[in-house]
Amino acid sequence: MTIPRPLFQAAQKTTLALLVTTVALTILFPLFFLFTFSLMSDYETYSEWPKPLWPHSQVRYRMEKISPQTTRLLIWNHGQSQWQPFGPEHIEANEEVAKKLSRFLTNYGNTTLSPSEILSHVQKAQNSGFHEFTAQKSLSQNYQRFFRLYSGAADAVLHSLSTALLTILISVVIGGMAGYAFARYVFKGKDVLKLSVLFVRMFPPVAIAIPMVVILGRMGLYDRPAGLSLIYSVNQIAMNIWITASIFMGIPESLEEAALIFGANKRGAFFRITLPLAVPGLAACAMYSFISSWNEVINALILTQFRPTFPVVVYKSLLGANAQVHLIAAGSIAQAAPAILFTLIIRRYLLQMWGGVKV
Amino acid sequence: MTTLTLTNLAKRYSRSVWGVRSMSLDVKDKEFVVFLGPSGCGKTTCMRMIAGLETVTRGRIILKGQDITDLPPKDRGVSMVFQNYAIWPHMNVYDNIAFALRLKNVDRKELNQRVKKVAQMVRIEPLLKRFPGQMSGGQQQRVALARALAVEPRLFLMDEPLSNLDAKLRVSMRTELKTIHQESGATSIFVTHDQSEAMSMADRIVIMKDGEIVQTGTPEEVYFQSANTFVAGFIGTPPANFFPVEWKNGKLEHPRFQLSPPPALHQAIENHGKNRLILGVRPESIQVVREEEALFIAPVLVVEPQGSHQIVAVQVEDEVVKLIMPPACGVQPGELLPLTFDSTRLHLFDEESQLRIPGY
Numbered sequence: 001m002t003i004p005r006p007l008f009q010a011a012q013k014t015t016l017a018l019l020v021t022t023v024a025l026t027i028l029f030p031l032f033f034l035f036t037f038s039l040m041s042d043y044e045t046y047s048e049w050p051k052p053l054w055p056h057s058q059v060r061y062r063m064e065k066i067s068p069q070t071t072r073l074l075i076w077n078h079g080q081s082q083w084q085p086f087g088p089e090h091i092e093a094n095e096e097v098a099k100k101l102s103r104f105l106t107n108y109g110n111t112t113l114s115p116s117e118i119l120s121h122v123q124k125a126q127n128s129g130f131h132e133f134t135a136q137k138s139l140s141q142n143y144q145r146f147f148r149l150y151s152g153a154a155d156a157v158l159h160s161l162s163t164a165l166l167t168i169l170i171s172v173v174i175g176g177m178a179g180y181a182f183a184r185y186v187f188k189g190k191d192v193l194k195l196s197v198l199f200v201r202m203f204p205p206v207a208i209a210i211p212m213v214v215i216l217g218r219m220g221l222y223d224r225p226a227g228l229s230l231i232y233s234v235n236q237i238a239m240n241i242w243i244t245a246s247i248f249m250g251i252p253e254s255l256e257e258a259a260l261i262f263g264a265n266k267r268g269a270f271f272r273i274t275l276p277l278a279v280p281g282l283a284a285c286a287m288y289s290f291i292s293s294w295n296e297v298i299n300a301l302i303l304t305q306f307r308p309t310f311p312v313v314v315y316k317s318l319l320g321a322n323a324q325v326h327l328i329a330a331g332s333i334a335q336a337a338p339a340i341l342f343t344l345i346i347r348r349y350l351l352q353m354w355g356g357v358k359v
Numbered sequence: 360m361t362t363l364t365l366t367n368l369a370k371r372y373s374r375s376v377w378g379v380r381s382m383s384l385d386v387k388d389k390e391f392v393v394f395l396g397p398s399g400c401g402k403t404t405c406m407r408m409i410a411g412l413e414t415v416t417r418g419r420i421i422l423k424g425q426d427i428t429d430l431p432p433k434d435r436g437v438s439m440v441f442q443n444y445a446i447w448p449h450m451n452v453y454d455n456i457a458f459a460l461r462l463k464n465v466d467r468k469e470l471n472q473r474v475k476k477v478a479q480m481v482r483i484e485p486l487l488k489r490f491p492g493q494m495s496g497g498q499q500q501r502v503a504l505a506r507a508l509a510v511e512p513r514l515f516l517m518d519e520p521l522s523n524l525d526a527k528l529r530v531s532m533r534t535e536l537k538t539i540h541q542e543s544g545a546t547s548i549f550v551t552h553d554q555s556e557a558m559s560m561a562d563r564i565v566i567m568k569d570g571e572i573v574q575t576g577t578p579e580e581v582y583f584q585s586a587n588t589f590v591a592g593f594i595g596t597p598p599a600n601f602f603p604v605e606w607k608n609g610k611l612e613h614p615r616f617q618l619s620p621p622p623a624l625h626q627a628i629e630n631h632g633k634n635r636l637i638l639g640v641r642p643e644s645i646q647v648v649r650e651e652e653a654l655f656i657a658p659v660l661v662v663e664p665q666g667s668h669q670i671v672a673v674q675v676e677d678e679v680v681k682l683i684m685p686p687a688c689g690v691q692p693g694e695l696l697p698l699t700f701d702s703t704r705l706h707l708f709d710e711e712s713q714l715r716i717p718g719y
Contacts, residue, residue: 254445257412260432261439262459262510272458276449 031336037329039139041110043086045326048079057139059111062132063125066090071122073101075109093122110142111135142330146317149327153313159225160294160310161338166229167236167293168286174233175240176282180274182241183248194245197238209302216303223305231303232293239292240285247281248274283349291339310335362388362546363409363514368418369570370404378404380570382418386514386548391540393549395557396567397593402550405567406516409548410439423513433462438512440520444503446491452478452502453487459510477505480539497528504536508543515545521556533559554594558582566590583704588713591639591706597670597681599706600645602638611638615675616655621702627719628707636716639706642670645682646699653697662690673698 003011037045039055060076062083071093075086087104091097098115105111105118113121113135125131147153182194205212212231213222221227251274259269300309308316314331363386370378379401386392394402407413409420411432420428427435438459446455453474460470478484481501491499500520507515520536521529537560540547551557557564558578566573566581566589574586585591591599604611604618606628611618618638620628628636650656657673657680669684673696682698684690707716 252443252445254441254443255447257410257432258439258441258445258447258506259458260412261410261437262506263433263462265431265433268462273447273449277447 034329034332034336037326038142038333039137040142040326040329041137042108042324042326043075044078045324047084048077050079052078055137057137058134059109059137060132060134061086061111061121062130063091063121064130065125068126069093071125091122093119093126095119098122105135106141109135110137112138142326143334146327146330146334150313150317150331152308153310153331156308156310156313157334159304159307163225163229163232163300163309164290164293166226167232168289170229170233171236171240171289172282172285175237175285176244176278178237178241179244179246180248180270182245184253194241197241200238201235205299205302212299212303222303223307225307225309228300228303228309229293231299232289232296236289236292239288243285243288244278244281247278251277280349283346287343287346290342294339294342295335361385362390362423363548364419364421365405365409366419366421368405368408368420369416370401370408370413371416377401377570378413379408382567382570382572384565384572384575386546389544389546391537391547391549391560391562393551393557393561393564394567395551395554395561395564395593396573398552400567401570402552402567403518404570406439406518406548406550409514410437410516411435436513437516438507438510438514439516439518440500440503440507442519442522444491444496444499444520444523446499446502446506448491451488451490452483452494452505455491455502456487456506456509458506463510473509473511474505477508480508480542481505481535496524497532500524500532504539508539508545512545515540515543515547517547517549519550519552522551522553529556536560555596558594566593584715585639585706586715588637588639588708591708595641597642599639599641600678600680600682602640602675602678603710604636604638606634606636611636613638615657618654618700618702620705620707624702624705624707624719627716630718631709631716633709633711635710637708637710637713639708640700641704641706642681642683644701644704645680646701647682647684647688647696648699650697652699654699656695656697659690659692659694659696661692671696 036051036053036055040051041059044051044055056078062074062076063071064074066072067090069092070090072085072090073087074083076082077084086109087101088097091101095115098118101118102113102115105113121131121133178197182190216222216227216231219227221230255273255277256269259273260266264272295311296309297311297315300312301315304312314328314335317328317331363384365382365384368382369380372378382401382405384392394405396402404413408415411427411430415428418428419426422435422437446452447458450458456474456477457470460473465473474487475484478487481504483498483501483505486494486498486502491502494502500523503520507517517536521532524532533556536549549557549560561578563575563577564581565575566586568589574581574590576584581590582594585594585599588601592601602613604613606612609619609625611620619625655675657675659671659673660679661672663670663672664686667686669686669688669690670681671684671690672679672681674680690696707719708714709716
């Protein structure tokens with residue numbers, strides 16, 4: 001039996017659509033999930049269910065008078081659509097209690113209310129029996145708290161950045177030079193050599209952890225971004241050799257030869273002709289190097305101690321009983337954002353083709 | 360006056376692979392020399408050695424009295440047009456042309472003048488701000504030409520510059536190239552595998568085969584005085600027809616005909632003293648005559664109309680012989696044509712050496 005052609009085509013299209021959607025969702029969903037969580041307050045994270053698709057920007061509070069001296073605070077639970085008690089069972093109208101409550105609302109509700117504001121709200125509830133008000137939720141608070149809570153996170157970002165930039169520098173320069181050699185020169189064992197540079201990528205980092213630590217220690221580079229970038233570069237150079245070799249192969253040799261004839265020496269021909277034409281490819285290499293170095297955890301975990309990189313800090317925040325999901329989400333987004341940003345910036349260079357010429 | 364001298368120039372790629380075996384040549388001032396040959400004959404290798412893009416295995420290259428054999432390309436004072444144009448895609452036309460002049464620190468005013476001048480010469484003035492990607496193949500070709508002309512070279516090299524153009528443009532560019540050559544007066548070497556291109560442009564043609572020069576001469580010389588069967592079979596559209604003949608009793612004997620050569624040729628064959636020969640006849644030297652004057656009669660296989668003339672293929676023994684006839688002469692395939700040769704235009708070659716018999 002043969003399947004009718006229109007049916008077959010429809011099935012093909014559907015399968016493709018499903019596949020593309022699945023891939024898109026597997027990439028986008030975790031990112032979206034983390035982003036939503038990174039904006040939630042502690043209360044929203046642990047007490048509201050189901051979670052909103054888009055986090056609320058405001059929190060609704062209600063003060064109720066219990067007795068002439070005491071008031072209680074309620075919060076609107078979006079999940080169950082009802083008022084629920086929030087914080088201490090009863091609030092006395094004095095400075096000390098107001099201060100405590102202010103801190104509580106900052107930490108658990110992500111709202112900033114000064115003690116005097118709280119006292120005025122209590123006063124209003126006392127006057128009319130109950131009083132409802134909304135407070136603006138601080139969206140950056142989880143990020144701030146992540147960096148305050150996990151000490152050294154800010155330094156870790158700097159370590160990560162310097163590691164990544166050093167990796168780009170080392171791996172693009174060395175990988176690019178080797179790639180040029182592979183593309184332009186004929187020599188014995190070229191194919192074997194080109195394949196064998198990929199072997200370094202086959203070792204699991206854990207398997208060679210001890211030697212790496214010892215060697216870096218002897219070089220005085222243990223626990224330093226420079227040492228870490230050396231390790232990353234070893235892997236990345238192999239990748240960059242392959243990328244740049246194919247780029248340089250795509251640039252006709254006669255362009256360089258023309259430069260030689262029209263007055264340039266070999267170096268001039270490379271820097272004036274080949275290099276500008278290879279920029280898009282080198283940008284791709286740089287992007288790849290940046291992302292792989294920025295996101296790397298295992299090597300960084302082994303090779304750092306007091307100067308961890310940012311992924312290590314995020315990783316460590318996941319451990320332990322005091323893990324707070326919304327803070328970790330903030331850390332993760334802070335970790336992902338530069339990589340995404342870098343990709344978007346460098347994408348312009350990837351697409352940059354002079355006058356529509358394919359290079 | 361001699362501009363370029365090649366002496367025993369050779370290029371060896373590996374133990375048994377030769378690009379050029381041995382080349383000796385003098386190129387005169389303002390001459391337009393074409394290297395012609397089938398692919399792989401070493402013509403491009405030779406040109407690249409002159410340009411300095413290939414190292415020389417043996418021999419010397421002398422340009423205007425200076426030995427340039429081991430100089431880097433930039434110090435040779437030559438310029439080149441590449442087969443794929445090789446204009447730089449990240450520079451606009453102006454920068455492409457000005458590249459060499461800027462490296463030579465030509466001052467800005469003169470640079471501007473020279474760029475404008477060559478742009479005018481090849482008619483691309485309106486395109487100076489464009490990028491190569493926005494231009495057609497013919498325009499890119501002109502940019503490559505302009506760039507090569509701008510440096511006012513001692514020697515102008517062209518490596519199959521027309522082979523990437525479409526047929527019509529190729530023919531019109533031929534004329535233009537020749538005009539530009541006459542205008543600029545630059546000594547030029549032109550590499551091609553297209554014999555009609557070579558014939559129409561060259562002052563002198565250098566025909567090459569297997570890394571060696573087979574014949575050097577003006578288009579007329581190589582056409583009418585072809586040095587061997589290879590040249591006769593390479594030059595001309597269609598090329599010469601060959602008949603194996605035997606010299607017997609003062610006549611050239613072929614299974615289908617007997618031919619008495621004119622006295623000069625008779626003497627030359629006698630002097631040569633060999634019996635087994637090859638007769639070469641150009642298509643236009645074969646004439647259709649009345650039956651009683653015919654040397655032989657052959658059936659028509661195919662008629663190829665060309666407009667101005669027709670190419671008629673006839674069968675002689677197992678060979679296909681091509682001749683040229685006036686248009687609309689009404690010849691049909693299968694028809695029997697009575698044919699004879701113009702006996703003043705015969706070519707005779709030694710069968711063993713394939714070389715032309717000297718002395719006629």
